[in-house]
Amino acid sequence: MAENAMSTIRATFETREAADLAVEHLVQQHGIARPDIFIQSASNENTTGTESSRGDVSRSDAPHEGEIEVSVDIAPDQMQAVQRSFGDVGALRVSNR
Template structure:
């Protein structure tokens, strides 16, 4: 019998560019639907990450107040592969439950 349970995975990124790359990997490599992936500030501050990835330099409102969180509910059987993919995409911290 296959394990069809789900797990929530969370990854923290220093830049929006790295978070966007991670989302692309989740969609293209792991078949996770885009509406099931969430990107948000890891704190209560509006942020583009802890430092610029150069794509946000032209914006005057692009604050660097903290890390960006990417989260998704995934099949528990994909946990190890998704953890590795997020780490390879530049995550500074990854956790899954």
């Protein structure tokens, strides 16, 4: 693998709140630009996560149809630190390719 090659790391979360916190860690602790970070449903369903976070409790239209995925391309030397950050904020699963 080339020294400047990037790897995609993905993590899944139960709530949108946890996914947003993961994004903040990527930006503030690892210096990753926010436009380089992607948040989406981990499935084909529209979802806000598998459970409510306090911010969406009153919303009856907030679907809880699956997990939220955060993905970002990072340098290999960032892999362990980013994996640790995802774990610190409650990632259910972390994978890379």
